[in-house]
Amino acid sequence: MTTNSFMTHLECSKCGVIHDADHLQQLCKECAAPLLVRYDLQAAASNLKKEDLLRRPANLWRYKELLPVRDEQNIVSFGEGMTPIFTAPRAGEKAGVPHLYIKDEGILPTGTFKARGAAVGVSKAKELGVQALAMPTNGNAGGAWALYSARAGIEAYIVMPQDAPTITRNETAISGAHLYLVNGVISDAGKIVGKAVPERGWFDASTLKEPYRIEGKKTMGYEIAEQFDWEVPDVILYPTGGGVGLIAIYKALKELQAMGWIGEKMPRLVSVQASGCAPIVKAWQEGKQESEFWKDSATVAFGVNVPKALGDFLVLEAVYNTDGCAIAIDDADTLRAQQILAELDGAFICPEGAALYAAVEQLKAQGWLSGEEKVLLLNTGAGLKYPNTVQVNPPLLQPGDELPHN
Amino acid sequence: MTTNSFMTHLECSKCGVIHDADHLQQLCKECAAPLLVRYDLQAAASNLKKEDLLRRPANLWRYKELLPVRDEQNIVSFGEGMTPIFTAPRAGEKAGVPHLYIKDEGILPTGTFKARGAAVGVSKAKELGVQALAMPTNGNAGGAWALYSARAGIEAYIVMPQDAPTITRNETAISGAHLYLVNGVISDAGKIVGKAVPERGWFDASTLKEPYRIEGKKTMGYEIAEQFDWEVPDVILYPTGGGVGLIAIYKALKELQAMGWIGEKMPRLVSVQASGCAPIVKAWQEGKQESEFWKDSATVAFGVNVPKALGDFLVLEAVYNTDGCAIAIDDADTLRAQQILAELDGAFICPEGAALYAAVEQLKAQGWLSGEEKVLLLNTGAGLKYPNTVQVNPPLLQPGDELPHN
Numbered sequence: 001m002t003t004n005s006f007m008t009h010l011e012c013s014k015c016g017v018i019h020d021a022d023h024l025q026q027l028c029k030e031c032a033a034p035l036l037v038r039y040d041l042q043a044a045a046s047n048l049k050k051e052d053l054l055r056r057p058a059n060l061w062r063y064k065e066l067l068p069v070r071d072e073q074n075i076v077s078f079g080e081g082m083t084p085i086f087t088a089p090r091a092g093e094k095a096g097v098p099h100l101y102i103k104d105e106g107i108l109p110t111g112t113f114k115a116r117g118a119a120v121g122v123s124k125a126k127e128l129g130v131q132a133l134a135m136p137t138n139g140n141a142g143g144a145w146a147l148y149s150a151r152a153g154i155e156a157y158i159v160m161p162q163d164a165p166t167i168t169r170n171e172t173a174i175s176g177a178h179l180y181l182v183n184g185v186i187s188d189a190g191k192i193v194g195k196a197v198p199e200r201g202w203f204d205a206s207t208l209k210e211p212y213r214i215e216g217k218k219t220m221g222y223e224i225a226e227q228f229d230w231e232v233p234d235v236i237l238y239p240t241g242g243g244v245g246l247i248a249i250y251k252a253l254k255e256l257q258a259m260g261w262i263g264e265k266m267p268r269l270v271s272v273q274a275s276g277c278a279p280i281v282k283a284w285q286e287g288k289q290e291s292e293f294w295k296d297s298a299t300v301a302f303g304v305n306v307p308k309a310l311g312d313f314l315v316l317e318a319v320y321n322t323d324g325c326a327i328a329i330d331d332a333d334t335l336r337a338q339q340i341l342a343e344l345d346g347a348f349i350c351p352e353g354a355a356l357y358a359a360v361e362q363l364k365a366q367g368w369l370s371g372e373e374k375v376l377l378l379n380t381g382a383g384l385k386y387p388n389t390v391q392v393n394p395p396l397l398q399p400g401d402e403l404p405h406n
Numbered sequence: 407m408t409t410n411s412f413m414t415h416l417e418c419s420k421c422g423v424i425h426d427a428d429h430l431q432q433l434c435k436e437c438a439a440p441l442l443v444r445y446d447l448q449a450a451a452s453n454l455k456k457e458d459l460l461r462r463p464a465n466l467w468r469y470k471e472l473l474p475v476r477d478e479q480n481i482v483s484f485g486e487g488m489t490p491i492f493t494a495p496r497a498g499e500k501a502g503v504p505h506l507y508i509k510d511e512g513i514l515p516t517g518t519f520k521a522r523g524a525a526v527g528v529s530k531a532k533e534l535g536v537q538a539l540a541m542p543t544n545g546n547a548g549g550a551w552a553l554y555s556a557r558a559g560i561e562a563y564i565v566m567p568q569d570a571p572t573i574t575r576n577e578t579a580i581s582g583a584h585l586y587l588v589n590g591v592i593s594d595a596g597k598i599v600g601k602a603v604p605e606r607g608w609f610d611a612s613t614l615k616e617p618y619r620i621e622g623k624k625t626m627g628y629e630i631a632e633q634f635d636w637e638v639p640d641v642i643l644y645p646t647g648g649g650v651g652l653i654a655i656y657k658a659l660k661e662l663q664a665m666g667w668i669g670e671k672m673p674r675l676v677s678v679q680a681s682g683c684a685p686i687v688k689a690w691q692e693g694k695q696e697s698e699f700w701k702d703s704a705t706v707a708f709g710v711n712v713p714k715a716l717g718d719f720l721v722l723e724a725v726y727n728t729d730g731c732a733i734a735i736d737d738a739d740t741l742r743a744q745q746i747l748a749e750l751d752g753a754f755i756c757p758e759g760a761a762l763y764a765a766v767e768q769l770k771a772q773g774w775l776s777g778e779e780k781v782l783l784l785n786t787g788a789g790l791k792y793p794n795t796v797q798v799n800p801p802l803l804q805p806g807d808e809l810p811h812n
Contacts, residue, residue: 058464079490151752170796174748188805196809342580346557390576399594403602
C-alpha cells in the first residue's frame with residue numbers, strides 16, 4: 001500500500017542540482033555536497049490536514065506523506081517516535097529560565113534519537129534494494145542502524161572508536177552486524193569506511209552521505225510543532241556532533257511554514273558543543289560559513305566528539321538564519337548539569353543532553369536569554385547508555401543488618 | 407483540576423475487607439494481604455467512551471478516570487506509556503508461531519516497565535502527603551522510584567542486591583536517593599526495609615505493600631486492548647518476579663470486561679520464570695494456590711530473581727482463571743533467545759523478555775501452542791540495561807587500516 005509520499009526529487013544542499021529520488025544516491029554528483037529530499041508541499045498541504053494526524057498511531061510514521069518511503073511494506077519500524085516532552089520546573093527555576101522543557105529522545109528504541117534516522121534511512125535503503133551498508137559511528141548510530149538493518153535483512157558493517165560507549169558495541173554485535181573498533185576518533189572510522197565502500201559495493205550510510213537519515217530526524221521538528229499545538233517554542237537547544245538533528249529540525253520547520261501549518265515565527269536554534277570539540281562554535285564566533293577540523297578532540301559527551309562535520313555549513317546556516325547561537329560547554333559543567341536535572345526534576349539524561357542545561361545557565365547569565373522564553377532542550381539519549389558518567393559508592397550491608405541512620 | 411477518577415475504595419485481595427482509598431494504606435489491617443483499588447466501573451463506562459481516548463496524549467494518563475490519582479496537580483510524569491507493539495515475524499516463523507508480537511516496555515523512562523508503577527505509585531504517594539518512602543528492589547524498580555520520587559520532592563531509601571545491574575545504581579544515586587547494597591537477594595533487602603520503615607515513619611513502597619503501583623502497571627493491559635483494537639490477543643506471556651505486571655494485566659482486562667469495552671474472551675496468561683528461581687512454576691505444576699520460598703535462587707534475568715512473591719496467589723489465580731500456564735526457562739535458552747530476536751527481527755530486549763521467546767518455542771514444541779494463536783510477549787525492559795548478557799570481541803583497527811575481508 002502506498003504511503004502517499006509527496007517526495008518529488010533530491011536537491012543538492014550546495015549547488016542546487018536535482019537528483020532522482022527513486023534511485024540510490026549518495027552525495028551530489030556535481031559538487032559532493034549532501035543531498036536534501038524535496039516534496040510537493042503545496043499538494044501535501046491540500047491533501048493532509050493537521051486534524052488527520054490525531055487518529056494516527058503515536059510514532060513518526062504519522063507524517064508518512066512527508067517522508068521518502070513510498071510503499072508501506074518497506075517501512076522498518078519498532079513503533080519509534082512521538083517522544084514525550086516534559087517540563088523541568090525546578091532546574092528551570094534554578095537557571096532563571098522557568099519555562100524549560102525537555103523532549104526526551106531516550107524514549108526510543110536503542111535509547112537515542114539515532115533510531116529516527118535509522119528507521120527512515122534503513123526503510124528507504126530497503127525500498128531501493130540495498131543489500132549491505134557501512135558506516136562510521138560514535139556508537140549510538142551504529143547500534144541503531146545495526147538493529148534496524150537486521151530487521152530489514154540488510155547486512156551492516158559498523159566501525160566505531162574504541163572509546164565509544166560499551167553498550168553500543170553490544171547492540172551492534174547482537175544484531176549480527178559486522179563490528180570493528182578503531183584506535184582513534186570517528187573521522188578515522190570514516191576514512192576506513194570511505195575506502196571500503198566503493199571497493200565492495202556497499203551503500204555508504206555515513207552521516208549526510210545518504211539523503212534519508214535526515215528525513216527521519218526531521219520528524220523531531222514535526223513533533224515539536226504538533227506537541228506545542230503548532231506554536232513553536234522560542235528557543236531550541238541541540239547538542240551538535242554531526243549536526244543532522246539540528247539541520248533536520250530546521251528543515252522540518254521550514255517545510256511546515258511552507259505548508260502553512262506554523263506561522264512566521266521560527267525558534268532561535270542553539271548549537272551546543274563540548275569545549276573539547278567545538279569546531280562549529282569556533283566558526284560561529286568567527287562569523288564563518290564552514291568549520292575547520294578540530295584536532296585532538298575529547299569530551300565525556302561522546303556523541304558530539306565529531307572534529308569536522310560534513311554538514312557544518314548547514315548547521316551554521318540554521319543558526320544564522322534563526323538568530324540563534326553556538327556555545328561550548330566544559331565537561332565538568334555537563335556532568336554537574338546531569339546531576340542537577342536528575343536531583344531536581346528526576347530526569348536522568350545523557351551527557352550530550354545535559355550540556356544543554358549548562359548552556360541555558362550560561363546564556364541566561366550572558367543575557368542572551370531573558371528568562372521569559374519557552375526554551376526546549378532536545379535530550380538526544382537516555383542516561384543509562386553512559387554508566388561511566390555517574391560515580392556511586394553505596395554502603396554495602398549484610399543480610400540482617402539494620403539500615404544505617406543518615 | 408480533577409482527574410475524574412472513579413476510584414471508590416480499596417479491597418483486600420484475600421479477605422475482602424474494605425479500606426478507605428483516600429488515606430495512606432499499606433497491607434490489609436485484618437489479614438496483611440495486598441489491597442486492590444476498586445472503581446465504579448459502571449459510572450466510568452457511562453462517562454468515558456473509547457472514542458474519547460483517541461484525542462488524548464499517548465501516555466498512560468489517558469486512562470486517568472481508571473487510575474487512583476484525584477487531582478491532576480499531583481501527577482508526576484515524564485510522559486510514560488503507550489509503548490509500541492511490533493511484530494517479530496522471522497523469530498515467530500522460526501518458532502512455528504508466526505503471529506508473534508512484542509510490546510516493548512523498554513520504551514519508557516528508565517528503560518523498563520517499572521516506570522509505570524513508579525509514575526502512579528509516586529503520584530498517589532504525593533497526593534496522600536508522603537514525605538519519605540523506602541523499598542527493596544532488584545534494581546529497575548529502585549531506579550524508577552528514585553527518579554520519580556526526586557521529581558515529586560519525596561525522599562527515597564532504596565536497598566538492592568549487590569549483584570543488581572550497575573546502571574540501576576546510577577539511576578538511583580544520581581536522583582539523590584539514599585542507596586544501599588546488600589550482600590544477598592531481594593528478600594534480604596526486603597527484611598532490612600521492613601525493619602526500618604515502622605521505626606522511621608516512612609511509607610513502605612515494597613511490591614504490593616502499597617496499593618497503587620499495580621494501578622500503574624495495569625495500564626499495560628488497557629494499552630494492549632486499545633492497541634489490538636479491543637480484541638485481545640490469544641496468549642500473553644509475562645516474565646514473573648514479584649508478579650505485579652501479570653496480576654495487573656489480568657486486573658485491567660477484568661475491568662475492561664466489566665465496562666463492556668472488551669468481550670468475554672480473555673487471553674491465556676503465561677507466567678515465565680527462570681529455572682534458577684521458579685517458585686510459581688513449581689506451585690502451578692503442583693496445582694497449589696501459593697508458592698514456597700525458593701532457596702539459593704540465581705539467574706541472569708535478574709529482575710525475576712524473587713524467591714517468594716507476596717502476590718504469588720494472585721499470579722496463580724490469573725493463570726488458573728485464564729487456562730494459562732507457568733514455565734521455567736534455563737539461562738542458556740534465555741541468552742540464545744535474546745540473540746535470535748536481535749538477529750532475526752532487530753529487537754534487543756532484556757533477558758527477562760527474551761525468556762518469553764524461549765517459552766514460546768517450548769510451548770509450541772509441547773503442543774500447548776498450536777501456532778495459530780496471536781501471541782504477545784511483554785518485554786519488560788531494554789536490552790541496554792544489561793551489558794553483561796552480550797559477549798563481544800570486535801577486531802581493533804588502527805587509523806589508516808583497511809577493513810578486513812570476512
